[in-house]
Amino acid sequence: DTAVSQTPKYLVTQMGNDKSIKCEQNLGHDTMYWYKQDSKKFLKIMFSYNNKELIINETVPNRFSPKSPDKAHLNLHINSLELGDSAVYFCASSQLSGGVSAFFGQGTRLTVV
Amino acid sequence: ELKVEQNPLFLSMQEGKNYTIYCNYSTTSDRLYWYRQDPGKSLESLFVLLSNGAVKQEGRLMASLDTKARLSTLHITAAVHDLSATYFCAVSSNTGNQFYFGTGTSLTVIP
Numbered sequence: 001d002t003a004v005s006q007t008p009k010y011l012v013t014q015m016g017n018d019k020s021i022k023c024e025q026n027l028g029h030d031t032m033y034w035y036k037q038d039s040k041k042f043l044k045i046m047f048s049y050n051n052k053e054l055i056i057n058e059t060v061p062n063r064f065s066p067k068s069p070d071k072a073h074l075n076l077h078i079n080s081l082e083l084g085d086s087a088v089y090f091c092a093s094s095q096l097s098g099g100v101s102a103f104f105g106q107g108t109r110l111t112v113v
Numbered sequence: 114e115l116k117v118e119q120n121p122l123f124l125s126m127q128e129g130k131n132y133t134i135y136c137n138y139s140t141t142s143d144r145l146y147w148y149r150q151d152p153g154k155s156l157e158s159l160f161v162l163l164s165n166g167a168v169k170q171e172g173r174l175m176a177s178l179d180t181k182a183r184l185s186t187l188h189i190t191a192a193v194h195d196l197s198a199t200y201f202c203a204v205s206s207n208t209g210n211q212f213y214f215g216t217g218t219s220l221t222v223i224p
Contacts, residue, residue: 031210041150041199043214055210090155094212101146101158102203102212 003027006091006105013081014113021076021108023091029103031055031096032074034066037088037107049074050096081112115140117204119215127223129191134218136185136202144205145178145185146212149198156201160187192222 006023013019025032033056034046048056052068063079074091091105116139126132136145147160160169162178162185169176173196175188185202202215 033211035214041217041219043156043201043217045211045213048211050210092156092212096208096210099144099161099163099205101148101161103158104156106155 002106004091004093004103004105006089006108008108009106010109010111012111012113015081015083017081018077018079019081019110020078021089021091021110023074023076023105025072025091025093025103027093027103029093029095029100030071031094032068032071033092033094033102034074034076035090035092035104037090039087043090047074047076078110081110083112086110086112115142115204115206115213117202117213117215119200119202119218121218122216123219123221125221125223126189126192128193131191132189134187134189134200134202134220136187136215138183138185138202138204138213138215141180141183142204142207143178143180145176146203146205147176147185147187148201148203150201150217151198159200189220194222194224196220197222 004025031050047066049068068074088107092102094102145162148156160176165180167178173190178185199217199219203212
């Protein structure tokens with residue numbers, strides 16, 4: 001039983017394509033996140049959703065569009081992929097005000113060629 | 114924006130030795146988390162520290178939090194090779210709606 005699962009694990013695609021990454025959590029958490037980890041391992045938050053509502057939208061190109069159909073799912077759609085989008089994308093979930101650690105998915109390694 | 118700094122960024126240590134990783138953060142928060150990441154893997158939660166003076170220990174790792182100094186430490190005792198990984202600290206905003214991560218400390222334990 002994976003707590004936070006994201007698919008696919010690997011994604012190789014050409015510049016200009018559109019792709020999606022899916023994320024689901026079965027922990028009953030009310031908050032989900034997308035993080036980007038670059039080649040130097042820096043982790044930067046991209047989006048934060050609480051009960052399907054967007055609450056954090058960091059400086060991210062509008063080619064990135066998150067969608068939360070319900071509080072257990074947070075998908076990430078990326079349009080017109082660029083070389084600089086290559087990174088590992090992590091989905092995570094936590095409980096907003098419970099001092100609960102964030103649980104992370106396995107990551108999606110995106111390579112744009 | 115809340116800033117979180119770790120040092121050192123890279124740490125190479127011999128088995129059996131002790132060392133401390135430091136995590137400083139820029140604004141008031143009393144929620145501090147430590148994570149471990151193995152190469153090519155996800156982040157695994159190690160410790161959750163929720164108050165000033167909190168101390169947690171698991172095996173050879175001990176984490177502490179000083180909210181007045183805005184400092185957390187991760188102390189490694191008698192390191193073993195299995196502890197080789199990247200360690201991240203993270204601070205959550207007071208509203209809890211995001212986690213700010215430190216730069217990470219890449220630890221290599223040499224036999």
